[in-house]
Amino acid sequence: MTQSRSKYDSGCPVAYALDIFGDRWSLLVIRDMAVKGARTYGELLAGWEGISTNILAQRLKQLEAAGIVTKAKDPDNGRSYVYALTEKGRDLAPVLIEIALWSGRHNPAAHAMTGFLDKIEADRQGAEARMRAGELP
Amino acid sequence: MTQSRSKYDSGCPVAYALDIFGDRWSLLVIRDMAVKGARTYGELLAGWEGISTNILAQRLKQLEAAGIVTKAKDPDNGRSYVYALTEKGRDLAPVLIEIALWSGRHNPAAHAMTGFLDKIEADRQGAEARMRAGELP
DNA sequence: GTTTTTACTTGCAAAATGCAAGTCCTCGTG
DNA sequence: CACGAGGACTTGCATTTTGCAAGTAAAAAC
Numbered sequence: 001m002t003q004s005r006s007k008y009d010s011g012c013p014v015a016y017a018l019d020i021f022g023d024r025w026s027l028l029v030i031r032d033m034a035v036k037g038a039r040t041y042g043e044l045l046a047g048w049e050g051i052s053t054n055i056l057a058q059r060l061k062q063l064e065a066a067g068i069v070t071k072a073k074d075p076d077n078g079r080s081y082v083y084a085l086t087e088k089g090r091d092l093a094p095v096l097i098e099i100a101l102w103s104g105r106h107n108p109a110a111h112a113m114t115g116f117l118d119k120i121e122a123d124r125q126g127a128e129a130r131m132r133a134g135e136l137p
Numbered sequence: 138m139t140q141s142r143s144k145y146d147s148g149c150p151v152a153y154a155l156d157i158f159g160d161r162w163s164l165l166v167i168r169d170m171a172v173k174g175a176r177t178y179g180e181l182l183a184g185w186e187g188i189s190t191n192i193l194a195q196r197l198k199q200l201e202a203a204g205i206v207t208k209a210k211d212p213d214n215g216r217s218y219v220y221a222l223t224e225k226g227r228d229l230a231p232v233l234i235e236i237a238l239w240s241g242r243h244n245p246a247a248h249a250m251t252g253f254l255d256k257i258e259a260d261r262q263g264a265e266a267r268m269r270a271g272e273l274p
Numbered sequence: 275g276t277t278t279t280t281a282c283t284t285g286c287a288a289a290a291t292g293c294a295a296g297t298c299c300t301c302g303t304g
Numbered sequence: 305c306a307c308g309a310g311g312a313c314t315t316g317c318a319t320t321t322t323g324c325a326a327g328t329a330a331a332a333a334c
Contacts, residue, residue, distance in 0.1 A: 010185035013240030048147040079300040098231045103150030216331040
């Protein structure tokens, strides 16, 4: 509830996308699932940036409503749920990759990641395929 | 003032980028400059989605501080300023393109733009080059 | 010299965010 | 099977950000 659908929708595809992940955290959650393999609420909560628990819960609901992630009971652990990216969510791989490459090109303090980013740049198709397949690059 | 630099910086390139344009409006401003050719405050204010004037002013300041846009006096009109994308800003073209293509693939109501997006998909290099050059696609 | 244009500020209500502290199951153990 | 611990969230505010409306300042036009 608290529907936020198409609040700013103008017909522009960029605006459609921002309606879904145009905020501080949504893309980071998607990144944690796509490149870090995070699957549970706890794993997402322990991400690199420290999202707070209420925001994470809200974002997961929104992303689920937008068809980016699914939520299912963990068959092996009754108190746990497994979040997963849908095809629509995995298909954000190229967006994440372009954002990361842009940062690598323009963030003067991106030394730590350069090896990683160089590898992605050298084989973008492969990196994208691996991300889509859920194999951490 | 009200420094927001690296508030959430974790070293991740995605987080670096979101620090700069991870909000509701920044990318739309960049889009208006990159694909609509908006150059003045007034043109940006009259964008497709209706940003409010105080937010626009603040975003322009942040984007300028982040090296994405420049602001200069209009030599032909003393009361006007000309905003322009820097190389760093123009280099966001691939990000905008991937976002738009993703929306085209997954927004069921994206009929109006399909012709446009198909053209981009058919010649991504060209579309990117044209956006970079400031030629509206 | 008065009115318009252009580019912003300012004020304030409403919404979103962030932190800390619960709550509600479920599982593992004695 | 009681009991503590784990996992996934809510709930309650204080703080921050957003958004609308209105106001200001300086250059152009008339």
